[in-house]
Amino acid sequence: MQAQKALIKWHGDKALWYQLEGWLHDLWYLSEHWHRHMDAEGKRKFLWMRTNEYPWGVTPPKVRVSKASPPDMLSVSSGEASDAELNPVEEEDELGDLCDKTGGDLLGSEAGDSDNESSMASISFKKENKAMGVAVSVHTLLAAVSSIQQPGEVSGLRPTSPIIMTDSLPLGPANVPSIPPLSHQAQRKKRREDLGKACGCWSCYTNKIDAVRHCDSWFEGRVITLIAEYLFICEGPDAKAHHATPLLLQNAHDILDHPEKEDSNRLILAWLHKEIGLIHEMPEKCYWLIPAHVLGHWTLVLIDWDHQHVHFMDSMNERLGVEEDKMRVQEEVWVLMQLIDDGFLKDAWTWVSEQRPQCQTNSYDCGAFVLADMASYMATGMPSQMSQVHMRAWCHEIIGFVDSLPPLVYQKMIINPNAPIIYIDDD
Known part of the structure; x- marks a missing residue:
């Protein structure tokens, strides 16, 4: 043994x-x-x-x-x-x-x-x-x-x-410290806080939020959208830009990659039209901000409606493969613009690549740089002037934003069995 x-x-x-x-x-x-x-x-x-x-x-x-x-x-x-x-x-x-x-x-x-x-x-x-x-x-x-x-x-x-x-001393019932049980309402609140955070119509789960607390962590798309919504609400009616979920360009990417999948593309187009309709219902703003995810990197697309410009912002514009990523995002934007406006003419719009020198020096702060540009455009209509030395303090500020958000709220959805079935078709 x-x-x-x-x-x-x-x-x-x-x-x-x-x-x-x-x-x-x-x-x-x-x-x-x-x-x-x-x-x-x-x-x-x-x-x-x-x-x-x-x-x-x-x-x-x-x-x-x-x-x-x-x-x-x-x-x-x-x-x-x-x-x-x-x-x-x-x-x-x-x-x-x-x-x-x-x-x-x-x-x-x-x-x-x-x-x-x-x-x-x-x-x-x-x-x-x-x-x-x-x-x-x-x-x-x-x-x-x-x-x-x-x-x-x-x-x-x-x-x-x-x-x-x-x-050892005997541990009888009198010696064991009693822990008061949580009330039903307190238990529900704790479960919501453990599940995630919500802001406006967007939400994010706790495991994605906890990753942001590490200095070398990756910003997930839900986290970027959640914080962007918080920044937009803080600006109120004076906000100079709307924002949209990265899923818009991601779904446009799927349509480009798989044109033969008619059934799935039909569902994707229906979802894109719904999201675009929500943007049309909002008060008019000069800019529209859409985070764009390329291979292992976050970038930002800015649509300038007044001047008909599309700005592509990249915090690592000197990396290997940046031209391929830029061309890919450009194709996704043109597909999205055709869905927004039936009379869209690509020649009438100008594509503006990143003009600033590369400001990111590590491999994980791209999401923080995207949020910095989004916050600056919403507040002033100008790009951010932050550099790599500002990112640590900016990330701590982002964590404070997330911690101040309310927890997720459970909602019961009552389905009417007598409601008609909705068919999604090209017609």
Whole structure:
């Protein structure tokens, strides 16, 4: 058995040997417990510990302390009676005998005269004093063993000694601290807060939000849309730009990649028309901001309705493959513009690439740069002047925005079974 080999190997290290022996002790009781419940007939003997694998052999109900002698520096004297060191094994035997005798007396032993009673009282008094000495000795031993653990060890993995169980204070119902249960309303609020955040008609789950709290994390599209909605609401009627979800260009990308999938494209077109209709219902703004996701990178598309310009903003405009990404986003924008206006003419519009020098120097702040440009255009109608040195403070500010948002709200949707079925068709 590997445990026995470990005991032999570390026999010289008394403190570690003591811990290994305690682990075997706990494992023995665990094996015996499940052996009685799961294999009472003994058909699966290979699963359980055998007697020869238990370091103390078959033990009676009384719990013995370790036979391994503790380190010299851990031995404790008995106090006023003598300066000699205590023998934990002998005193534990006497303590066990005393407990057995006391238990028998409590069960109804009525024999004995006054002399026997006085002699028993004297013996009990002496053994109780020795039991107190054992408790002090063992507690001091365990404290010293725990104090000399290696720095890499985890204290929570130290086995629980049976002496701690017998000497510890009893935990009755009166000693257990009561935790007041949460009300039903408080539980619902906590579940909503754990689920995610919401702002306007947009929401985001907690796992995507928690990723933003890491300085080198990736901004997911839902997070960008949620924060953009917050920035738009903060500007109120003075906001100079609308924003849209990145799914607009992503769905246009799917239509370009899979023109043969007529059924799925029909559903995509229906969803795009719905989102475009929501934009048309909003008050007119000069700009329309749409985050665009390319391969492993976030960019931003700005549609200038007054001047008929499409600005492509990229915080890493000197990276490898930037021209291919720009051409891809341009195709997606033209598809979207044709859906917005049936009389759209591509030649009447001007595509403006990124003119600013590259401002991003790492591989993960692209989402933060997109939000910086969106916030600047909503507030002033101008691009952001932030650089890489401002990103850490800006990300902390974004986290504050998200934390201030309300949690998700559960809504019950009542479906009318008598409502007509809606068919989505080209007509």
